[in-house]
Amino acid sequence: MTAATDGGYDEFLDALADGDGYFYACSNEHGLLPPRQACPHCGDRELARRELPRTGEIVTHTTVSVPTPQFDDNAPYVTAIVDFGQVRLTGIVRGVDRDDVAIEQRVTATVEPSETTDDRTITFRPAQ
């Protein structure tokens, strides 16, 4: 993990943890997460910072029963992709029984430590 790779991402996680989540949009309005220097969809390099909406909607999810070693103590856990309008995030769903996780469910995004390694993980919790 080099600062060159993770610098922008760490700053993004810090902001998300503080409730000030953001994303980037290129001139063609493709939504992206840091770190990016160019849009993979159109090559545009004019990336503007935008505020991440407070809640998003689960697009798809899975319960992982066989984890990688970094998530050994978490399994089984739910991983989901959540749509925040212009941008999507991938993270772990907490605060809801895994059988009750559903597509279109509204959640908020934050950052919490993994139960195994203490590494920071994007975490979704049910929207109040």
Add this chain to the structure above:
Amino acid sequence: MSQVRLAGTGMTSFGSHPDRTGRDMFASAGLEALEDAGVPAADVDELFYGNFIGTLSERQGHQGPLMAEALGTTVPSRRIESACASSGLAVHDAVRAIGSGDADVVVAGGMERMTNMGTAGATDGLARAADDLYEVQSGVTFPGAYALMARAYFDEYGGTHEDLAHIAVKNHDNALVNDHAHLQQEITVAEALEAPEIAAPFGLYDACPISDGAAALVLMSPTYAAEHDLEAGVAISGAGHGGDTMALHDRPTLSRTPATREAAKVAYDEASIDPNDVAIAEVHDCFTIAEVFALEALGMYRDGEAIGAARRGETRRDGELPVNLSGGLKAKGHPVGATGAAQVAAVATLLDGSHPRAEAVADDATIGVAQNAGGTVASATVHVLEVIDE
């Protein structure tokens, strides 16, 4: 149409080979392919070698020259890493090397050794095919990534775990006579549905096994084949390569795989064929849903319609379009770096009648397709193989 000829194939059995190193396995596959082609190592111009995690599993980088040595040559070589599409890309690049006139005889293949890593180590290794920052750090495993796509597909088009189970049952059944297959074990739909869950909606039988193995092909120009009076009755008439974003969340849809679609378009155009001309297909069924994605992206089914193909019998060996007669990754096994080359070898031997499942191929069949995918189809290759009439 490209006239690159496929003159020889070789592979180890796929499975658990704790007593064999990578160089040993690739030597067996490569030397067998050279013998099958009737080509001496001295005539090989280049080696294109696919491998994914050899640096982790065998603590060995720079495997290209090592594998060339194992075949009895020191010709220029390169290791091509594109996750599970590593040797599909090796074949693709080899076809281009011959097609451009840069080479006359090329060995293309791949090897992976994974069982020595254990389940946790291999799961960790395979997860490296996903985006580390956006996905692996969010708990995404490789089965988990495909499970995310499967649920999105079900949500958009419908489909059930039972539809997927029929794919597993079909591919296990096809592998029963393939002695190179990792799993020669009949399963039922009920067994597939009751298997322990790995990443919902997938159970154990929705996933390919963790395998060791190697596969190799000898490709040559028509000029070399003619000059040396070699039997090379199958041509690779089209080769395509497509790409996509690494992270699933950056894609506009999770229910389709545009990289395969792109690769298929290039390969079909090059071969001057369309999907209706294809008699058999070997597709990248690392998970049962992946076979569905492949068949739709290859244009053999409309979007949302391949999910029931195995259940309806259409893709079984007595169906209209037999798919994965080798057993697929699902039952033949998936030594990642060897898979793409092994698929091409399977199509070639099915077409020339030397594969144990060749009786399922229609007598007048002349065209087959191999589709190989990397990661969650951030890379894909499609090769069109044709029996040539001379």
